[in-house]
Amino acid sequence: MQAALSLSVKNLTKMFGNFTAVDNLTFDVEDGKFFSILGPSGCGKTTLLRMIAGFYQPDNGSVMIQNKDMKGIPPDKRPVNLVFQQLALFPMMNVYENIAFGLKRRGERGPEVKKKVNIMLERVGLPEYGSKKVTQLSGGQKQRVAIARCLVLEPEVLLLDEPLGALDAKLREHMKVELKKLQVKVGTTFVYITHDQSEAMVMSDYVAVMNSGHFEQLDTPQTLYNSPASSFVTQFVGENNKFSVNLVKDESNVFFAETKEGFRYHLSDSFNLQDSESFDMFVRPEAMIINPSRPKPNFNIINADVKAILFDGGNSRLLVTPEKSEEELIVALPQNRQFDYIQAKDSIKIGWDPDAAVYFKQADERIYKDEI
Amino acid sequence: MIRTLPSSKIYKAGFRLFIVIFLVFLFAPLIITMILAFNDSMFPSLPWKGFTLDWFFGKGPKIIGLFNDSFNLRGIATSFKVAVSVSLLSTMVGTLAAFLFEQENFRFKGALYFLMIAPLVIPGVILGISILLFTNSLSIFIEDTFGIYLKFLTPSFGLVVLGQFSFITTIVTMIISARLRKFDRTLEEAAANLGANRFQVIWFITLKYLRPSIIGGAAIAFLMSFENFNTTLFLVGSQSTLPINLYQQVRDGSTPVINAISFILIITTSIVAVATLNRGGSRKS
Amino acid sequence: MKSDRQPIRWSFFIFFIPVFLWLFLLIVLPHLELLRMSFLGSRTSTFTLNNYKAFFTEPIYWLTFVRTAMYSILVTFIVLVISLPVAFYITKISSFKLQGLLMVLILVPFWVSELIRVYGWMILLRESGVLNSFLVGIGIFKEPVEMLYNDVTMVMGLVYTSMLFMVVPIIGVMGNLDDSLIEAAHDLGAKKIVIWKEIIIPYCMPGIMSGSIIVFMLVLGSYLTPKLMGGKNALWFTEQIYNQIIVYFNWNQGSAFGFLLLLLSSLIIWIALKLTRQEFSKVVK
Numbered sequence: 001m002q003a004a005l006s007l008s009v010k011n012l013t014k015m016f017g018n019f020t021a022v023d024n025l026t027f028d029v030e031d032g033k034f035f036s037i038l039g040p041s042g043c044g045k046t047t048l049l050r051m052i053a054g055f056y057q058p059d060n061g062s063v064m065i066q067n068k069d070m071k072g073i074p075p076d077k078r079p080v081n082l083v084f085q086q087l088a089l090f091p092m093m094n095v096y097e098n099i100a101f102g103l104k105r106r107g108e109r110g111p112e113v114k115k116k117v118n119i120m121l122e123r124v125g126l127p128e129y130g131s132k133k134v135t136q137l138s139g140g141q142k143q144r145v146a147i148a149r150c151l152v153l154e155p156e157v158l159l160l161d162e163p164l165g166a167l168d169a170k171l172r173e174h175m176k177v178e179l180k181k182l183q184v185k186v187g188t189t190f191v192y193i194t195h196d197q198s199e200a201m202v203m204s205d206y207v208a209v210m211n212s213g214h215f216e217q218l219d220t221p222q223t224l225y226n227s228p229a230s231s232f233v234t235q236f237v238g239e240n241n242k243f244s245v246n247l248v249k250d251e252s253n254v255f256f257a258e259t260k261e262g263f264r265y266h267l268s269d270s271f272n273l274q275d276s277e278s279f280d281m282f283v284r285p286e287a288m289i290i291n292p293s294r295p296k297p298n299f300n301i302i303n304a305d306v307k308a309i310l311f312d313g314g315n316s317r318l319l320v321t322p323e324k325s326e327e328e329l330i331v332a333l334p335q336n337r338q339f340d341y342i343q344a345k346d347s348i349k350i351g352w353d354p355d356a357a358v359y360f361k362q363a364d365e366r367i368y369k370d371e372i
Numbered sequence: 373m374i375r376t377l378p379s380s381k382i383y384k385a386g387f388r389l390f391i392v393i394f395l396v397f398l399f400a401p402l403i404i405t406m407i408l409a410f411n412d413s414m415f416p417s418l419p420w421k422g423f424t425l426d427w428f429f430g431k432g433p434k435i436i437g438l439f440n441d442s443f444n445l446r447g448i449a450t451s452f453k454v455a456v457s458v459s460l461l462s463t464m465v466g467t468l469a470a471f472l473f474e475q476e477n478f479r480f481k482g483a484l485y486f487l488m489i490a491p492l493v494i495p496g497v498i499l500g501i502s503i504l505l506f507t508n509s510l511s512i513f514i515e516d517t518f519g520i521y522l523k524f525l526t527p528s529f530g531l532v533v534l535g536q537f538s539f540i541t542t543i544v545t546m547i548i549s550a551r552l553r554k555f556d557r558t559l560e561e562a563a564a565n566l567g568a569n570r571f572q573v574i575w576f577i578t579l580k581y582l583r584p585s586i587i588g589g590a591a592i593a594f595l596m597s598f599e600n601f602n603t604t605l606f607l608v609g610s611q612s613t614l615p616i617n618l619y620q621q622v623r624d625g626s627t628p629v630i631n632a633i634s635f636i637l638i639i640t641t642s643i644v645a646v647a648t649l650n651r652g653g654s655r656k657s
Numbered sequence: 658m659k660s661d662r663q664p665i666r667w668s669f670f671i672f673f674i675p676v677f678l679w680l681f682l683l684i685v686l687p688h689l690e691l692l693r694m695s696f697l698g699s700r701t702s703t704f705t706l707n708n709y710k711a712f713f714t715e716p717i718y719w720l721t722f723v724r725t726a727m728y729s730i731l732v733t734f735i736v737l738v739i740s741l742p743v744a745f746y747i748t749k750i751s752s753f754k755l756q757g758l759l760m761v762l763i764l765v766p767f768w769v770s771e772l773i774r775v776y777g778w779m780i781l782l783r784e785s786g787v788l789n790s791f792l793v794g795i796g797i798f799k800e801p802v803e804m805l806y807n808d809v810t811m812v813m814g815l816v817y818t819s820m821l822f823m824v825v826p827i828i829g830v831m832g833n834l835d836d837s838l839i840e841a842a843h844d845l846g847a848k849k850i851v852i853w854k855e856i857i858i859p860y861c862m863p864g865i866m867s868g869s870i871i872v873f874m875l876v877l878g879s880y881l882t883p884k885l886m887g888g889k890n891a892l893w894f895t896e897q898i899y900n901q902i903i904v905y906f907n908w909n910q911g912s913a914f915g916f917l918l919l920l921l922s923s924l925i926i927w928i929a930l931k932l933t934r935q936e937f938s939k940v941v942k
Contacts (some may be wrong), residue, residue: 399780506687645765
């Protein structure tokens with residue numbers, strides 16, 4: 001038996017004038033999952049979320065929530081609630097009144113409201129905060145009130161519009177974990193949109209990577225990272241070293257990737273050679289191995305100069321330049337301190353297994369803007 | 373209900389109708405007044421008897437147009453002189469007051485601030501009377517004690533300027549303060565750090581920053597002074613300002629020459645207002 | 658911070674002295690003089706309470722006073738009721754392109770002198786006015802009706818002349834109201850009335866109060882509009898003051914009236930602020 005679907009979107013399309021913000025999207029979200037939509041600004045993710053919430057009417061397609069078509073149903077009548085990007089807590093009310101607001105609109109009165117609000121405050125870790133003014137709360141506390149205000153209404157789906165965006169880095173890291181724990185605890189389906197890939201990866205059961213109105217890939221975070229389906233996903237999710245290369249054949253009919261400087265790299269055996277004259281090759285920093293022995297014959301090894309050591313604790317990396325090249329590559333530094341001797345301006349060797357690289361035709365690459 | 377929320381057609385149409393009616397309400401009297409300035413009739417009323425410019429340029433004997441009407445021309449000239457004086461004076465003092473209340477700390481600042489905004493809630497009539505009474509008593513006192521008769525303390529041009537200045541300065545102060553409050557004071561500190569003294573800091577940094585609000589404040593002061601009636605009424609001497617002149621004419625039966633004056637005033641104030649608003653608009657963006 | 662500004666305290670006096678002279682000579686002393694004069698007999702120039710006694714014993718005086726206060730409150734309320742949807746339309750409903758144009762359209766008429774705006778209504782509404790000729794012309798009225806000189810027209814005129822001072826502050830705060838608050842309320846199930854009651858009006862309270870205070874003050878102290886549009890046999894309190902000062906030349910009686918008007922306005926503003934739990938200095942900003 002299939003798991004029940006909280007949310008089912010079919011052929012959803014939204015145009016603004018000639019601009020297609022959301023382009024014929026179809027996807028399902030199972031009950032109780034944490035589902036993220038990850039994409040750069042302007043990719044249409046907010047539009048998608050607002051259509052699910054009911055603030056925008058789709059031009060085509062349907063939104064089903066718990067198998068009920070939401071066509072023509074206004075936001076206040078839908079079993080979904082939205083946590084706004086700027087949170088939109090009502091400044092003229094205290095914490096308690098903010099959370100009780102929706103219950104009162106349903107006509108609930110008396111001790112029942114009080115009980116529900118207090119349970120919810122407890123659940124988000126803010127007991128005794130009911131009488132506080134919204135302005136007295138810290139960023140993280142506001143966050144939790146905004147979520148509590150929606151959860152108290154027991155929505156089928158909770159929509160979150162980049163709610164961590166306004167927080168500072170440290171708090172954001174903390175809230176990621178909090179939010180995930182909260183979602184597991186309450187078991188509500190979360191649909192979360194963000195442009196921050198780390199938020200999406202850490203919290204989600206499934207991530208959809210969105211680009212100019214459509215999904216590039218919808219998968220678990222692990223699959224997204226290890227087997228990206230497109231050049232866009234490869235670049236958007238995690239860090240990558242990119243090589244723009246041409247396909248060449250040597251005297252003995254073996255195929256190589258050749259850079260514009262004339263370097264030749266071995267290719268993975270599984271690489272599909274069909275009409276791929278020029279393509280991009282991507283290698284993750286952690287797939288780059290420093291001063292490797294040659295474990296297999298087609299292992300790529302190049303000489304490179306260390307430009308800088310980017311020390312960042314557990315996430316330290318080297319910035320290197322292959323010799324006779326202007327390109328910059330990022331190489332992960334293993335944490336066993338075995339490479340502590342490496343200094344800037346040293347010459348080292350780096351290598352990678354062609355099977356750890358991914359390859360995409362350049363023509364395949366959808367427009368990927370740098371200003372994400 | 374708002375742009376981003378779906379709302380019914382009736383709601384939108386109803387709201388639009390409301391705004392249209394509101395705009396008609398706003399503009400009907402002004403437009404009628406302007407149109408009737410060109411009616412070839414002895415009364416500012418319908419029926420339409422044909423287009424004429426006589427109410428602007430007529431040389432008499434039947435119609436004396438505005439530009440040959442020395443009584444109203446004098447009124448306009450006086451109002452203009454008053455408005456220029458008030459505008460200059462209140463912009464200067466208003467700028468100083470903005471600095472005083474935004475950048476200085478001193479005892480009784482709260483009390484002085486309260487006094488500064490008090491003219492907002494003092495009816496103009498009362499302000500006019502109090503200044504009239506005070507200057508009258510003062511001039512009697514000075515004449516009795518020193519035997520000097522100070523003419524400017526009796527209702528006159530100078531008193532009108534002082535009376536208008538007393539409350540228009542509050543408005544100007546608030547306009548300039550609003551901008552000064554947003555000023556990043558580290559700029560001043562940076563300038564001081566680079567060797568500028570307090571005077572140079574204010575002259576080169578702060579006043580440059582305040583310039584749009586100073587110009588805006590001066591324009592608003594000019595318009596408020598030009599049209600002021602309530603305070604002026606009690607302080608005016610032999611030189612009447614335009615609003616006082618107009619009031620007498622309107623009260624005692626009017627000719628379309630008032631429409632002609634209105635036409636010119638509406639057009640010029642609109643231009644000044646739009647220019648000021650545009651400056652304000654571009655400043656924000 | 659303090660210590661490094663110590664040697665340049667002279668800047669403080671450059672700011673302070675003109676401001677102090679302005680407030681002391683043109684606001685404080687004149688009002689003290691007003692108070693002093695109100696306690697002097699008009700002939701005897703000795704201390705007396707007769708001027709105040711006259712107010713309470715002559716029904717014509719205090720009735721005018723009550724009437725003026727009541728009408729001012731009524732006008733303020735009407736202005737508020739019209740201004741809220743106007744401000745809402747401009748800030749939240751109209752398209753962004755239209756927004757700027759509407760702002761200018763609404764502001765411009767208010768720059769035009771009050772006298773000219775009242776004059777516009779007079780030539781529209783009076784017996785020989787434009788509206789009458791029009792209505793008689795198309796046969797709705799058999800003969801012209803005098804639409805001027807009654808209380809309804811006067812209230813409309815006062816609403817018209819003071820509208821801006823409510824619309825502008827409300828637009829100011831409403832523009833800052835984040836749309837997502839309204840969306841969130843809607844998403845949580847609130848109806849339009851609830852959104853107005855629980856979100857928009859509480860949020861706009863500072864703007865509503867400052868608008869109300871200024872409108873109330875302007876209406877209470879208004880002279881032209883009631884004089885030119887109001888009924889001939891019912892006076893506005895400012896007209897009583899004018900009569901005492903200019904017509905009867907009884908400055909002491911006039912001072913007492915003026916002081917009472919000042920007292921009344923302060924009292925009503927104070928009550929309104931207390932009722933809505935706003936602070937004067939915050940509201941005025």
